Amino acid sequence: MSEVTGNNWQSPNVDNTGSQQSSTVQQPQTQNESGLWATITSNPYFSAGFGLIGVGAGLTVLRQGINVGATLLRRRLLVTLEIPSKDKSYLWFLQWMSQQSARRTQHLAVETTYKQHDNGSVSTTFGLVPGPGNHFFKWRGVWLQVQRQRDGKMMDLTTGSPWETITLTTLSRDRDVFTQLLQEAQKLAIAKQEGKTVIYTSYGPEWRPFGMPRKRRMLESVILDNGVKDRIVEDVRAFIGSGKWYNDRGIPYRRGYLLYGPPGSGKSSFIQSLAGELEYNICILNLSERGLTDDRLNHLLSNVPERSIMLLEDIDAAFAKRKQTDQQGYQSMLTFSGLLNALDGVASAEERIVFMTTNHVDNLDPALVRPGRIDVKEFLGNASESQIRGMFLRFYEDQPELAEQFLQALKGKSVSTASLQGHFVYFKDKPLEALKHVDYLWQ
Template identity: 60%
Template sequence: MASNGTGGLPPIDFEKVRNDSDGSVTGMAKGLFNQFIEGNPYFAAGGGLMVLGTSLALLRRGVISTSRLAYHQLIVDLEIPSKDKSYLWFLQWMSRYPHRSSRHLSVETNYLQHNNGSVSTEVNFVPGVGNHLIRYKGAFMLIKRERSGQIANITNGTPFETVKLTTLYRDRHLFQELLMEAKDLAVKRQTGKTVIYTSWANEWRPFGQPKAKRNLKSVILDNGLKESILNDVNDFLQNGKWYYDRGIPYRRGYLLYGPPGSGKTSFIQALAGELDYNSCIMNLADPNLTDDRLNYLMNNLPERSLMLLEDIDAAFVKRSKNDEGFVNGVTFSGLLNALDGVASSEEIITFMTTNHPEKLDPAVMRPGRIDYKTYVGNATEYQIKQMFLRFYPEEKELSEQFVQKAVELDTPISTAQLQGLFDFNKQNPKNAVLMVESLRYPNHVFCCK
């Protein structure tokens, strides 16, 4: 077969080209191009598909670019990281929001192990990881809670989380309103109440719902003792500059010691409410507690909080037995450093309680670690009378009879026993007087009227 010198392509009919063109150079070029395309078998076989694929790719890219442009122009996002304080505010707000579409929930359990071994728990449900749809003030919002599988909080090992809110750009002002509403809800829940914090890993978390502030007048200590402690705390809080000017660490430690049931912890909780402070309870017998964690927690207390170390004697052996006092991961020197070491916290008020002060090492008792110590004992005649009148304000004559009979028992009576007796006879002060004899037995349980 003779070759036409075009590599197998069909020959070009120049006469046809001239007839099809308009006689111009441009027209001739068009005619050549059309004849080449129409008669080219290679282009006919795959060129069409190539043009189609290219067109689809360009169309897809155009659609993506257009959608991105539309997204940026019409949609707005707000990201709230878990390290931000408003993160918990928002979750609490959304868990109570009535108009939401959600099938993903997450459980949040508050856990507190007391020194006597008992455990208190409280379970709450909050929006879980996934997508949630709400309608807020007429605007739809898509809420996406995401959890990182690779990034974690180095202080407690919990995964890093974010909440992303998406809505129309025109409704972006609702983000500010929503967050302010969540904040107001959180503040309202705490107004007139005391928040109890407990340690979880390397952070403080609220335990349960905020508790109603206990009236300081409801705690009856021996005559003048309550006022003395309150005045000392107020004097400390009002003289921060005095400490700083003299280079004295701005912290103060209190030790309340005495028999169980004498009202030590109740007074501290009531004092926190009186000062408008919260309470941070640390269990030194926690098996997961270490020196580093103890020091970190005591240096990162929530704002306006009292530190409470209950039954401090139960967490350590005497120094004479073991210089380091290794118990449950915390060392004796670790406690001392946390109380007043170089890295210890400033502007902190620490309350410690114990039923056995004789078990405490002298190193713990020195000033700078414990600056104010006082005995909170069993009920005195003054306390017995004041507690009776607290429950039965109009029964002054019966109060004298009750005090006389209680004194005649010639046995220690705790304020907890008195409260149990009065609680059992809420509306019957005469019966309370008749039941004074039961106070002779410390473990007596009032029941079965």
């Protein structure tokens, strides 16, 4: 047993010798590694570099912590309101802001209003509004930050102008100031439109004001032939007050009017004066507009601004007995059936007044002028005797004798009301000169 044990013990001895030999080889490697590490760590350049890395990592963590903390603090203490340029309140806010902070900001943008009057004179006004950037001002004891951003890479497809956004920022406790601010901006915009007529045109799928609101034209300023004006005005007023009557009988609550006659007979002028009399606005749509489709027309007619007259001028230019030339088809993708469906189809809007004008009523398709699409047709021709007399006395009051002489001088002549108005404007406050040079009207 002892021998076996001795043999067993001896064998490991031999092996251990081998092990000792290998250990003897490995020990110098461990010592070399330890020495190399000691040499590296004792190098001052290494220590300095490692220290810089540590400081940089610490600063990065600290900066991220500050950013996260600032973000959390901002979310808890501040509130923001975003107004995109596509929203209706965008222009309201710009007008309001121009009165609140334009005098206290250093970065301004100009808004130019240009208007040419009937007598040929031109008036231009310049409005200053805060330009793109950050602006700070105090309103009702509350500090507000206004950031106006313009994205040059994005365009508003409806207007072709750069996409803009206004962001308002204030303390969370003062968030109610946003509602008060927008309400005041709306009141200011409405106040500027009082006594004026807003002209809307289509920008893509929506209606937008075209230029500044115009002073309402008085109904008395347009002189039509005997009875024409009264018939139209009475019919429109009766329609406006008959909503319940239409609904009770299941009749679509909309009405169409067609004014036809030679150019310069006062069709557009009368519609403008009618809108002023009713305190309505006017939405003008050109059916030959490039890119106009059936769906877009239906959408526009279904979303006419409240208290507005829809005006389709020179409707014969878009469709003449359903014959569309290649050029017309290139200009507009609107179809005749699309127009008819928009006027009185299943999806057409209610509570709508549509006026159409044309110089060539014979070119219109019977399907367009039937009742339900056009309910009232009125002819506005060249100036009649009553119109000539009335226009002369409107420009030159208390001159009935000269009015009769002027009327006799035009006996047998055909002249438009637009030509008469131009003649009287040219000889403003000079009735004798207007009579003396009456032949200018047909030269």
